[in-house]
Amino acid sequence: MGYIKKFFKPYIDEAQVYSPGGVLRLLYQQRQDWIRMMSNESPFEPSPRVLEAVEEAIHKAGWYYDSDFVELREAIANYIGFEAERILVGNGSTEILDMIFRGFINPGDEVILSDPTYPLYPIRIEVAGGKNVIVPKILPEYYWDIKGIIKSITPRTKIIIIDSPNNPVGNTIAEEDLKKLLEQNVLVVLDEAYGEFADKPLTHLAKKYENIIVTRTLSKAFGLAALRIGYTIATPEIINYLTKIKIPFNVNYIAVQAAIAALSDKEYLKRVKNDIARGREYLHKEISAIDGLEAFPSQANFVLVKITKPGVTGTDIEWKLADKLVLTRKYTGKAGLIGEYTRITVRSMDENRRCVEALRKIMREY
Missing domain, CATH: 3.90.1150.10 (Aspartate Aminotransferase, domain 1)
Known part of the structure; x- marks a missing residue:
């Protein structure tokens, strides 16, 4: 065989x-x-509002739901202060990351990572045909080697990935350092899965730079890990492009209603x-x-x-x-x-x- x-x-x-x-x-x-x-x-x-929303939504489990997730995107937009047209919803932020890799990486393209980092990235980059370029972080704090990252950029570089707060260290990248990377002619993916816990999340930079793609999730602070709700923030052009990759009905109705309820409970x-x-x-x-x-x-x-x-x-x-x-x-x-x-x-x-x-x-x- x-x-x-x-x-x-x-x-x-x-x-x-x-x-x-x-x-x-x-x-x-x-x-x-x-x-x-x-x-x-x-x-x-989860919030009591989430539990109520799930109990009500389960009665409609046999229905297909709006695959554009207009209501949820509006709720996210209100939460983070961006227009709904700049938001795409995924089955956890991991699906969003996978869409990004499949959408932008051609076989042989390079993606710059800084170890230690989330171990899912290099695996899914390889599945997309990409090549992982590792720039070790600087001891003893394990901070990003900004000069080393920039030096590692080649004509084959498509993406730089920054997870901030970093998993597993827990530290965050300085805004000025992230701006230095955004000034390069590559895409920068900012994974803020733990952004709600940070002193200063950097999602707002997506309002200034066209080459940043921010991914976030409701798995951590909102307690919805099992329901798989993630989203990305980028330019409308990038969102429209990634939408072509997104599988229809990729997030279930019950999870969507739970997410809307969670976002409403400040x-x-x-x-x-x-x-x-x-x-x-x-x-x-x-x-x-x-x-x-x-x-x-x-x-x-x-x-x-x-x-x-x-x-x-x-x-x-x-x-x-x-x-x-x-x-x-x-x-x-x-x-x-x-x-x-x-x-x-x-x-x-x-x-x-x-x-x-x-x-x-x-x-x-x-």
């Missing part, structure tokens, strides 16, 4: 498959008392942002005070923790926390990171405290 592979596109056949979970995900499915601090999910239920969003900020500050302060651990400053809903005690690995911490029913994400060996790391999602204060206490006990054992 090996002959069938002759029909495969080589650059797709050779690409990896992105897996957000693994053994710990399977463990969680077996135990319902785990603390989920591994996937940057919201620790809170008080809920304010509470979530405040609670996450307090929890993030607590985790950063308390973890950094533990001998052998160093938490990075973050403007997302997680903290990256470097393990500085000799002989202790990210795998050690991951599994010892799992023994205490706390699930985190090991980041040892991930592209661009030097040393041993784990990433910890901000949860409720009770869960945050349980995680910190578990880390204290674990590190005292070494």
Whole structure:
């Protein structure tokens, strides 16, 4: 049956498959008392308005919905202060990113990334036939090497990707540095999946620059990860172009109604942002005070923790926390990171405290 592979596109056949979970995900499915601090999910239920909207929308599950998502685009437009014609809705921001890669990358085109970064990017770039050009970030803060990025631009460069706040570090790019990249003759994709948690999101730059494409999501601060709602902001020309790639009815009616309700509840969003900020500050302060651990400053809903005690690995911490029913994400060996790391999602204060206490006990054992 090996002959069938002759029909495969080589650059797709050779690409990896992105897996957000693994053994710990399977463990969680077996135990319902785990603390989920591994996937940057919201620790809170969605807004009560969302729950009401979902309950009402389920009765229309047999209907097709407006594939242009006019009502939702208007709600997003009101939320971010852009015209609806500059917004495109996707099945999570991951689908939007995939549309961008498929729409702009020809086989052999280059996309500049800065490791460490979201590991989905290079995989989906390869599926689109693109070539990943990696510019390592600058230690010790893992900040973007702006001069290095600009120097890496060639005639084959199509896109520069900036995720800010960055996953997994949690830091943000300075506005002036992003402007330097926007002054180059390439597309700049600004992934602001964690933008609601940042002190100063940079979405507004899409009002000035034609070559920026901003992607955002309702998965994080709005707590709608399972419903898959993302969107992009760009010029009307880019939006019209990407619309030709978009699959009709790519977002389901129930998710659309939930998103509209979520965007209308400003008080809920304010509470979530405040609670996450307090929890993030607590985790950063308390973890950094533990001998052998160093938490990075973050403007997302997680903290990256470097393990500085000799002989202790990210795998050690991951599994010892799992023994205490706390699930985190090991980041040892991930592209661009030097040393041993784990990433910890901000949860409720009770869960945050349980995680910190578990880390204290674990590190005292070494």
